Amino acid sequence: MTDSRTTFRPRRSVLYMPSSNARALEKAKSIACDGIIFDLEDAVAPDAKPEARESACAAVSSGEYGRRELVIRINGIGTPWHDDDMAGACAAGPDAIAVPKVNSAEEVRQLVAAMEKAGAPERTTLWAMVETPVAMLHCEEIAEASPRLSVLVMGTNDLVKELYAEHVPGRQPLLAGLGLALLGARAAGKAILDGVYNDVKNVEGFLAECEQGRQMGFDGKTLIHPGQVEGANIAFRPSDAAVEDARGILDAWEQGKGTGVVTYNRKMIENLHVESAQRTLTMHDAIEALGQD
Template identity: 80%
Template sequence: MTDGTLFRPRRSVLYMPASNERALEKAKTLPCDALILDLEDAVAPDAKPAARDAACAAVGSGAYGRRELTIRVNGAETEWHADDLAAACAAGPDAIVVPKVSSADEVRTLVAAMAEHGAPESTSLWAMVETPVAMLHAEEIAAASDRLTVLVMGTNDLAKELYAEHVPGRQPLLTGLSLALLAARATGTAIVDGVYNDVKDTDGFLAECRQGRQMGFDGKTLIHPGQVDGANRAFAPSPEAVEDARGILQAWEEGAGSGVVTYRGRMIENLHVESAQRILTMHEAITALEADQG
């Protein structure tokens, strides 16, 4: 039996504008794994102070169940960043999401500021990587601090910086996506894929979810509640995969000491066992989360 507490599902990570009271209320009922209460792109400049207060109040409300609750602050180069960061640290969300992180030094500066502002140890840092510089230094960024637990792909900004087009299959972005994935896996950091912009194109969205899962992403950032169910299905182990994982572990246990273990005609090695254990850990954590959300 695996321990679901060791794995936190991040299949669906939904951006919600903290300036929108109705959106914050609706988020309490959505089956997403994580929420990013946004103070940045989704909030007009004159609404940012009120959005900051609303996001911090939401974090303190205890009304979002076991959903992972994060706040995205404005970037370090903006006039709102210092106040955002101080307020978010005081509120103590599960994580603070910072846009356009491009170096390990930036991570260390952010971590030092979080400590200075008295952020609880339970509040981690999520770094958005969304520039060519960030792709080329992704491993250094991911390894810069134990407080950094998640890399968040900013694919819209990356495409802009590359002068690339948004095309099915994302060929222009694949090098950057792969570099960030390699960095995440090399450092034991979680990583979530970028957003899909056309909320009416369900087929395109699901295709990109499948691509992200096949590449190895832990989940996907989302811009609309209608995308949650598709991401949850795409990034969860299928019933067939769960059944197969259980069979592999059973065969491995029954064949202990025999030298060669097979399951359904396949030779089973340690690497297959580790993969099976990961699938079951993920499945159990998702099942527990969904049961809590009702």
């Protein structure tokens, strides 16, 4: 299936920011992350949610966050704040609205209908957070439920809780779920972001998890601290060697047209290698265009 995005958008580092914290919202304007999630859910106390909603909507509408992708995470379906959050977010018109604990294709369709009823701009897409065993088993259906859904977001903390598992280096208890979610996202042609890393002081552990996520195929990682941004940006961008190889493959492919067999560095080149090389260069060019790294 084709990707719902018309152009590649880097999402190496997507930072959660508590919308009840005015100082954090101001600081976010200068953080070199690819995206910001203005959080109305976990990071906001119940009595602060109405004010946080106003702050998040004002931030999105301010035009002061540059080229960063701006997302509002609203409270989930069935919570007392969901309907007001959805109405406010749609009126503000962020790049996307993220919704926690999406468990089915029907819920996706319900959310998209609510977005359309509330007059969300066409450019505002839906990000579905998948964070339960039920969601893992239905990720393909969730991802395919609507063209308006553009990104799946792993909720690894909740998944660990639901599995009665433990947070361990290497994330062995989560690998089956991570794999199912990746398969579902890629089958539907959607982007997918890895979950957060909790120990903000453990730089080595964080970088190892970024590397694991990149190797598995995630587009980037959601973050809980500005200090994690640089590491994610580096981990999820193509290396200089990968870019050089991609250019070499495409050059060899172009020069070898009509010969029947094309090789590069003594390896046979097929269409699949060309497609991978093109994606690498598309990623590289999009990141370079940001002009921040």
